[in-house]
Amino acid sequence: MDVETWKALWKIIFIVASAMFYVVVAVVAFKGFGDVTQMMRNMSAGQGASESAAEAKRR
């Protein structure tokens, strides 16, 4: 492959890589927020991490 092809290829790959990164971050941040607040709520109630996990499985 010649150098000009590499230059064009890296540009496309970089744009695709960045787009994939930001999309996944946005989706994970949105969906994971509920899990984080639940975890904080359990901690405030004095529940241990294992107890919270066991309770979540029962539900």
Next chain:
Amino acid sequence: MHLSWIDYAIVLVYVGGTIIAGTLARGAIKGISDFLVAGRGLKTHMAVATMVSTGLGLVTVMYMAEEGFKYGFVPFVFGIMALITTLIIGRTGFIVSRLRYLEVMTVPEFYEMKYTRGVRLLGGIILTLAGTLNMGLFPILGSKFVVGFTGLDKEYVNYVMVAMLIIVVFYTLMGGMVSVVLTDFAQFVLLALGFFFGTYIIFNHPQLGWENMVQAVQLHKGDIGFDPIANPAYGISMILFLFCVGLVGVVWQPEMMRPLSAESPKVARRVFWISAATVMGRAMVPMFWGIAALTYFGDPDLDPHYAMPEMLGQILPIGIAGLMMAGMFAAFMSTHDSYLLAWSGVIVRDVVSPIKAMLAGSSGEREEDGTWGGLSSEREIYWVRAIVVILAAFLAIFGALYQLPETAFRFMYVTGSIYFSGAVGTIVLGLYWKKANTPGAYTALVLGALVPLNFLIMTENQESVPAFLLPLVENSNLVGLTSFIVGGLAMLIVASLTQRSHPPRSLDFNDMD
């Protein structure tokens, strides 16, 4: 100083929030499984967030940027290999699903299930050595970023390092993995914002932008700044090595703690499938910043560890600079907390506790609370906390004194190979080859560790290295590849020869989802 009071205020708010979250998490710690694997209750999206945060530490940003600064666009190949290997793991559950199914908390714990307590002890010692050496440069590189970015005098680099370590140690001691998960989530969002704004401003800066950066790489590096096959520092050997590390690298304890903390083997696999979409960006964005630093200053002889943060400090506007600083501080903390916890967990559970169990003559059965007859759950937490403090002190001293052999990136990969190479034989073959046995595991661990250790020693004493071994000193890719092959072959040959004298233990995965 490049930053205004607004930027510092943003950083202070973030650090304060982190300390509060860490303190709150203390209440969630009732036993060692809460402390080390957050009670094995992580759901998919939280697990992805925390895994991405750990994989994207400030040290990663620094050494990826260094690669971009030194080799142009060629290191982008690292992102491509990471994508391929993460997709394979996400699709097949390679290693991660089976280890999660066995409910181990540390990787060497698997050695006691499959082999013997002695293998676990040796594996724990090697992993500790590799892990602490590998982490040795993390704090100093993080500190160099802060000093370069803020424009502080370089003589403050060691003080900044110590201050940052103290903050991380504080909240990790408080809530263990629960603290790590909570803070990682905030860090994940901040990091992404920092990445986005940093890249956007570089793209639109009059001196930078894609075309200017391509021209700068052509000027300073020539064609080998674009072609990974032709570049002597990369080439086929590096690409193959990256592929092997990508697949086996999952057994690295800080990486493996996320799948082991997941609520099921299925979630453990799914975490990799989703996070695969982030791995290319995680590698390429910092490399892009490194190339931008080369373009901005136009001097390839500058220290890249300072050049990239100095460039960012100079081009980012007020407010965005604070956000970036908080994001990079987050990156520093998200890696250090996980690594400190991971290595301390290994030292206590796989070195100290097995020795105590041996001395007490315990049977070697796993108890209800996840202990193995050595230290009690409470004592394990106590010792993990103590070792976190000791490790942090060691890192501060190591970072201040050690000089790099090649680039930080290569140092990380070679030190990691001390453990990875043995892992090919002991973990991969142990999980997927029924004949894997104890003598094979001992041989794989020892021989796999010797090749990269030799490299580190030979690099320090090049004048006494025989001529026929010099290629191994000059090319760390060859060292990595050789050690993988040696580790795998050691298990295959020795286990095949000792099947009768040491029949292998079988593991049952039939019920696994």
